[in-house]
Amino acid sequence: MQNDSRPYHTAELRAAIAAERRELADVLDTLSFEQWNSPSLCAGWRAREVAAHLSMGFRHRLPRIAVELVRSRGSLHRMTDRFARRDAAGLTGAQLASAMRDNADHPWMPPVGGLTAALGHDVVHGLDITVALGLGRRVPPERLRMLLDGTTPRTLRFFGARLDGAALRATDLDWSYAGGPRTVARPAQELLLLAHGRRVPGVDI
Numbered sequence: 001m002q003n004d005s006r007p008y009h010t011a012e013l014r015a016a017i018a019a020e021r022r023e024l025a026d027v028l029d030t031l032s033f034e035q036w037n038s039p040s041l042c043a044g045w046r047a048r049e050v051a052a053h054l055s056m057g058f059r060h061r062l063p064r065i066a067v068e069l070v071r072s073r074g075s076l077h078r079m080t081d082r083f084a085r086r087d088a089a090g091l092t093g094a095q096l097a098s099a100m101r102d103n104a105d106h107p108w109m110p111p112v113g114g115l116t117a118a119l120g121h122d123v124v125h126g127l128d129i130t131v132a133l134g135l136g137r138r139v140p141p142e143r144l145r146m147l148l149d150g151t152t153p154r155t156l157r158f159f160g161a162r163l164d165g166a167a168l169r170a171t172d173l174d175w176s177y178a179g180g181p182r183t184v185a186r187p188a189q190e191l192l193l194l195a196h197g198r199r200v201p202g203v204d205i
Contacts, residue, residue: 055099
């Protein structure tokens with residue numbers, strides 16, 4: 001990672017999370033019926049399931065999530081998939097958009113990773129929708145840097161990134177990650193998706 005990365009303050013991260021949720025809500029409000037039901041970058045999920053997953057932590061209390069986790073035999077993947085499919089079938093697009101906007105300042109965070117992980121959850125899943133639909137939305141550079149600065153071999157393994165130890169270099173942001181001898185040079189937004197294990201349309205690495 002380049003040497004000028006810095007820690008981010010709680011207020012900065014919370015402001016970025018709130019802004020991202022409001023902007024995503026605005027995007028969701030524009031989706032047509034066909035777009036809501038189109039595939040996302042999340043395998044097996046349409047845009048509708050991804051949006052339902054994005055707002056799951058706002059709409060379901062911890063006791064219910066715990067019960068569902070038990071029903072899913074302890075599998076977080078099965079539990080989140082069950083919630084996403086159920087909620088996607090039961091909520092309208094307007095309700096899913098409102099869940100993001102109305103909870104822009106909600107303190108929800110993933111079980112690990114804190115506020116940075118919460119921002120990453122919103123940004124990456126938002127891109128799962130907008131990139132798959134070809135909407136052309138660009139995440140603000142500072143939010144991308146907040147997330148890319150946390151790139152480590154451990155996070156790449158956690159997300160199943162298919163980078164074969166390559167070094168990463170953003171072509172539109174002053175950011176790089178020192179991996180192996182081969183360099184993957186792409187826009188920062190694409191690097192973030194690749195680092196989170198996504199296959200980016202038109203990118204063959």
